[in-house]
Amino acid sequence: xxxxxxxxxxxxxxxxxxxxxxxxxxxxxxxxxxxxxxxxxxxxxxxxxxxxxxxxxxxxxxxxxxxxxxxxxxxxxxxxxxxxxxxxxxxxxxxxxxxxxxxxxxxxxxxxxxxxxxxxxxxxxxxxxxxxxxxxxxxxxxxxxxxxxxxxxxxxxxxxxxxxxxxxxxxxxxxxxxxxxxxxxxxxxxxxxxxxxxxxxxxxxxxxxxxxxxxxxxxxxxxxxxxxxxxxxxxxxxxxxxxxxxxxxxxxxxxxxxxxxxxxxxxxxxxxxxxxxxxxxxxxxxxxxxxxxxxxxxxxxxxxxxxxxxxxxxxxxxxxxxxxxxxxxxxxxxxxxxxxxxxxxxxxxxxxxxxxxxxxxxxxxxxxxxxxxxxxxxxxxxxxxxxxxxxxxxxxxxxxxxxxxxxxxxxxxxxxxxxxxxxxxxxxxxxxxxxxxxxxxxxxxxxxxxxxxxxxxxxxxxxxxxxxxxxxxxxxxxxxxxxxxxxxxxxxxxxxxxxxxxxxxxxxxxxxxxxxxxxxxxxxxxxxxxxxxxxxxxxxxxxxxxxxxxxxxxxxxxxxxxxxxxxxxxxxxxxxxxxx
DNA sequence: GCCGTTTTCGGCCCGACTGTTTTCAGTCG
Numbered sequence: 001x002x003x004x005x006x007x008x009x010x011x012x013x014x015x016x017x018x019x020x021x022x023x024x025x026x027x028x029x030x031x032x033x034x035x036x037x038x039x040x041x042x043x044x045x046x047x048x049x050x051x052x053x054x055x056x057x058x059x060x061x062x063x064x065x066x067x068x069x070x071x072x073x074x075x076x077x078x079x080x081x082x083x084x085x086x087x088x089x090x091x092x093x094x095x096x097x098x099x100x101x102x103x104x105x106x107x108x109x110x111x112x113x114x115x116x117x118x119x120x121x122x123x124x125x126x127x128x129x130x131x132x133x134x135x136x137x138x139x140x141x142x143x144x145x146x147x148x149x150x151x152x153x154x155x156x157x158x159x160x161x162x163x164x165x166x167x168x169x170x171x172x173x174x175x176x177x178x179x180x181x182x183x184x185x186x187x188x189x190x191x192x193x194x195x196x197x198x199x200x201x202x203x204x205x206x207x208x209x210x211x212x213x214x215x216x217x218x219x220x221x222x223x224x225x226x227x228x229x230x231x232x233x234x235x236x237x238x239x240x241x242x243x244x245x246x247x248x249x250x251x252x253x254x255x256x257x258x259x260x261x262x263x264x265x266x267x268x269x270x271x272x273x274x275x276x277x278x279x280x281x282x283x284x285x286x287x288x289x290x291x292x293x294x295x296x297x298x299x300x301x302x303x304x305x306x307x308x309x310x311x312x313x314x315x316x317x318x319x320x321x322x323x324x325x326x327x328x329x330x331x332x333x334x335x336x337x338x339x340x341x342x343x344x345x346x347x348x349x350x351x352x353x354x355x356x357x358x359x360x361x362x363x364x365x366x367x368x369x370x371x372x373x374x375x376x377x378x379x380x381x382x383x384x385x386x387x388x389x390x391x392x393x394x395x396x397x398x399x400x401x402x403x404x405x406x407x408x409x410x411x412x413x414x415x416x417x418x419x420x421x422x423x424x425x426x427x428x429x430x431x432x433x434x435x436x437x438x439x440x441x442x443x444x445x446x447x448x449x450x451x452x453x454x455x456x457x458x459x460x461x462x463x464x465x466x467x468x469x470x471x472x473x474x475x476x477x478x479x480x481x482x483x484x485x486x487x488x489x490x491x492x493x494x495x496x497x498x499x500x501x502x503x504x505x506x507x508x509x510x511x512x513x514x515x516x517x518x519x520x521x522x523x524x525x526x527x528x529x530x531x532x533x534x535x536x537x538x539x540x541x542x543x544x545x546x547x548x549x550x551x552x553x554x555x556x557x558x559x560x561x562x563x564x565x566x567x568x569x570x571x572x573x574x575x576x577x578x579x580x
Numbered sequence: 581g582c583c584g585t586t587t588t589c590g591g592c593c594c595g596a597c598t599g600t601t602t603t604c605a606g607t608c609g
Contacts, residue, residue: 029581030581031592032581032582032591032592033581033582034581035581035582035592036581036582036592037581039581039582040581040582065582066581066582066583067581067582068581068582068583069581069582070581070582071581071582105607105608106598106606106607106608107607108606108607108608109606110605110606110607111606111607141599141600141601141605141606142599142600143599143600143601145598145599145600146598146599146600149598149599193609204609206609235596235597235598236597237596237597237598238596239596239597240595240596240597242597252609254596267594267595267609268609270609272593272609275593275594276592276593276594277593278593279593279594280592280593282593283593288593288594289593289594290593290594290595291594291595292594292595
């Protein structure tokens with residue numbers, strides 16, 4: 001067998017373009033040129049389809065947003081040779097390690113460049129030493145305070161810059177918001193930022209507050225920094241304060257007047273690219289958009305509510321989950337925004353584990369919890385025998401469980417328990433339970449729990465072979481990733497989705513906060529291809545059925561509407577969809 | 581470097597805070 005060709009990944013290309021941007025910036029290049037490289041890198045890093053494939057098939061890269069002739073040629077060079085000549089060139093006259101200095105907050109390209117030219121500093125170590133020897137304060141434009149700040153910031157740069165799972169961030173945000181709302185001088189408090197957009201991980205919290213007075217009330221910022229969990233105050237002004245909590249989470253608080261609330265919410269919710277696009281539209285209409293409002297000259301024409309700002313820009317209201325500048329602004333201009341799925345649309349759960357395998361509750365307890373959530377059905381999907389660590393069930397145990405479910409269904413009202421299993425896809429693509437048994441289940445959920453490091457080709461083939469089994473219904477956590485813990489295994493997602501469509505199979509958005517797998521881009525890809533998805537809790541305890549809300553958030557970020565989701569259907573209709 | 585039913589050239593989002601300055605540059609979001 002021929003050695004597999006090593007394909008340049010989108011991440012590789014994005015890294016090289018980002019490094020170009022960093023080096024050019026230190027070099028004092030045109031800032032818009034620098035931005036163009038960053039923009040292109042962002043586009044590339046977040047697109048699911050491998051650029052290498054596009055190049056191979058001779059597709060036109062300049063069709064991609066932010067990629068023109070020049071960068072397209074560079075991408076082709078990278079794909080073909082694995083290198084970029086111009087990057088080598090830049091590296092030869094600017095020490096590439098210098099970009100390391102940009103990771104230090106308070107050091108940008110200008111200061112990094114000055115420190116290199118004046119003191120010959122190229123690494124964090126040298127920077128630290130220079131600061132300790134008080135040589136930095138002697139450089140023009142620097143002083144003792146900045147030197148101290150740099151010294152402190154080096155520590156931060158050397159630490160792993162952690163992001164929090166959305167669910168973790170929520171646990172930090174909620175009590176803080178409650179604390180702020182408890183103050184009489186505060187009229188309104190909301191969390192904005194990536195948290196509000198429902199991103200799977202959150203780096204910091206952006207909180208917006210409105211006071212009871214017309215002018216910014218400094219007392220609110222003072223109250224904020226007295227929050228008991230505040231470990232360190234980074235900055236404090238009348239309208240803006242930044243602090244780090246004991247958890248390590250950074251929090252930015254902005255205090256705004258009520259007349260600017262909507263504009264400020266838009267501004268602080270982001271994303272950055274969404275905002276830049278909105279501001280461009282404002283300029284085109286002879287208006288100016290800032291966090292204070294939408295202005296024609298000095299006159300504020302909108303700003304109190306988000307709806308008002310969008311409307312004045314000629315746009316339908318765009319829900320935060322969509323604000324990524326991935327076409328939502330164009331859709332809003334044409335009245336074509338999707339009507340996104342909500343938690344209320346969900347009729348039941350398609351994956352949950354009982355104590356029979358690695359869950360903690362009985363089937364009855366799970367059923368009652370599902371009923372309490374207003375569901376019509378819940379599916380018990382205990383693991384199959386191969387997964388020893390999860391006490392996977394053998395065929396006889398699955399049969400016993402099916403009988404138990406029959407007895408429970410006869411007894412319980414207003415909830416239907418569906419018979420399922422989470423069946424291991426073995427290395428050769430066969431399923432871990434016999435066909436006659438699978439044929440008697442209501443729903444067969446299949447997933448990969450072993451041999452994560454097969455090649456992309458092998459992993460894809462393995463899963464497609466599993467889908468060839470006529471009882472295969474839903475591919476669970478299709479990439480196997482665990483946020484912050486485990487990278488996804490390699491698969492050709494587009495091929496998998498097309499294979500699923502051909503065979504009448506489906507995929508899952510797993511709602512566990514550290515999985516959220518499929519991710520938003522893959523979910524959007526599924527919608528585009530016409531593949532319906534399940535949103536499942538994968539609960540291992542009855543209380544965890546509620547994590548399904550995170551999966552809904554991810555689905556919304558993927559533009560999914562109720563009809564794109566399997567479990568917005570009642571059981572009879574779902575049953576028809578599952579038939580192959 | 582990208583982009584365009586106003587443009588193939590001349591634009592490219594906007595404001596707060598800090599530290600270093602005597603009016604502003606750099607950084608950040």
